[in-house]
Amino acid sequence: MEKKGITRHIPVSEPLLGGNEEKYVLECIRSSWISSLGKFIPEFEEKFAKFCGTKYGVSVMNGTVALQLALAALGIKNGDEVIMPDLTFVATANAVMHAGAKPVFVDAEQDTWNIDTEKIAAAITKKTKAIIPVHLYGHPCNMDAVMKIAEERNLLVIEDAAEAHGAEYKGKKAGSIGNVGCFSFYGNKILITGEGGMCVTNDKKLSERMHFLKDHAMDKERRYFHPEIGYNFRMTNVQAAIGLAQLEQIEKFIAAKRKNAEIYNSLLKDVKGLTLQHEMPWAKNVYWMYSILVEDDFGRSRDELMKLLKAEGVDTRPFFYPMHQLPMYSEGHGDNEFPVASELALKGINLPSSVKLTADDIRYVCNAIAEASK
Numbered sequence: 001m002e003k004k005g006i007t008r009h010i011p012v013s014e015p016l017l018g019g020n021e022e023k024y025v026l027e028c029i030r031s032s033w034i035s036s037l038g039k040f041i042p043e044f045e046e047k048f049a050k051f052c053g054t055k056y057g058v059s060v061m062n063g064t065v066a067l068q069l070a071l072a073a074l075g076i077k078n079g080d081e082v083i084m085p086d087l088t089f090v091a092t093a094n095a096v097m098h099a100g101a102k103p104v105f106v107d108a109e110q111d112t113w114n115i116d117t118e119k120i121a122a123a124i125t126k127k128t129k130a131i132i133p134v135h136l137y138g139h140p141c142n143m144d145a146v147m148k149i150a151e152e153r154n155l156l157v158i159e160d161a162a163e164a165h166g167a168e169y170k171g172k173k174a175g176s177i178g179n180v181g182c183f184s185f186y187g188n189k190i191l192i193t194g195e196g197g198m199c200v201t202n203d204k205k206l207s208e209r210m211h212f213l214k215d216h217a218m219d220k221e222r223r224y225f226h227p228e229i230g231y232n233f234r235m236t237n238v239q240a241a242i243g244l245a246q247l248e249q250i251e252k253f254i255a256a257k258r259k260n261a262e263i264y265n266s267l268l269k270d271v272k273g274l275t276l277q278h279e280m281p282w283a284k285n286v287y288w289m290y291s292i293l294v295e296d297d298f299g300r301s302r303d304e305l306m307k308l309l310k311a312e313g314v315d316t317r318p319f320f321y322p323m324h325q326l327p328m329y330s331e332g333h334g335d336n337e338f339p340v341a342s343e344l345a346l347k348g349i350n351l352p353s354s355v356k357l358t359a360d361d362i363r364y365v366c367n368a369i370a371e372a373s374k
């Protein structure tokens with residue numbers, strides 16, 4: 001229910017389509033190239049891969065199938081285990097299940113909210129084939145630690161960079177460090193195509209295998225000859241047209257996200273009972289979702305604060321449920337096994353984070369938060 005007199009509505013995320021999106025989409029329609037062939041697809045793949053500092057890009061329909069494609073192309077199969085963070089969006093775990101493998105969850109670390117790399121070794125078994133670090137809410141994982149374990153134990157690394165376009169680990173872009181990086185271009189992401197996704201890699205053979213598998217695994221030389229079971233994960237030219245136009249503006253989007261964070265940090269730093277989103281010295285956080293933790297001494301619970309903000313016209317989101325709390329992944333697990341992820345999930349809120357936010361919007365949100373504190 002909206003409070004009387006409240007006219008403001010500040011969403012968590014709002015797309016900005018202010019560049020060449022309309023022009024390029026019209027080009028698709030006027031030329032009738034609206035399906036999954038057309039000039040925008042290779043151009044978007046090439047330019048997005050370049051933006052990530054990688055050689056190859058393989059476009060797909062969404063970020064979930066980007067993960068599925070990467071897993072399939074790397075040969076992850078029935079009976080394999082894949083290590084991933086407990087605190088992530090459900091797509092990371094589901095993609096592993098769809099490959100026939102078992103997701104093995106690892107607790108979060110306190111500062112970055114990402115996978116605790118010190119706890120990865122204990123989760124490795126003879127069946128472990130890969131690690132999926134997730135760059136949560138735009139902050140990169142500690143990739144040196146992930147890559148060190150992967151090299152020592154001969155494991156593959158699939159970066160889930162769905163939320164971290166342009167984030168950097170020691171100057172390297174998220175998604176460019178492991179064997180493959182997977183992105184989402186869903187409508188609330190930093191770069192959007194409506195639905196959409198991309199796998200990026202420096203491995204030519206892997207990129208060719210992903211192109212092959214995403215297109216029904218059709219033989220390049222023999223049309224309609226399919227030597228194995230593939231998928232239809234193809235992106236359309238219309239999605240790629242929007243993606244290309246968005247890519248032209250991505251530095252502006254990232255700068256806006258980082259500016260949002262700077263303003264939030266300055267206005268919330270003195271509000272008692274809040275922990276603000278970190279940026280480690282080695283990281284460039286792109287603050288996909290500017291997020292805070294509501295601690296006990298704030299005087300109200302996270303859920304109470306969300307309700308009060310809603311009454312002021314401010315939309316928020318709670319953190320994801322950790323995977324071990326979801327019915328299909330809970331068997332044999334309890335909160336005591338994942339104390340950090342469980343606590344973060346109870347305390348975390350994503351605040352409005354659009355690239356369209358004004359300083360005045362952020363001031364309004366921060367005033368509402370400060371007023372709610374007791």
Ligand SMILES: Cc1ncc(COP(=O)(O)O)c(C=O)c1O
Nearest residue numbers: 062063064089091162184185186
């Ligand atoms: C961490 C993470 N992985 C994967 C996905 C899946 O992406 P999509 O929604 O495009 O399928 C998302 C986003 O929604 C995500 O946040």
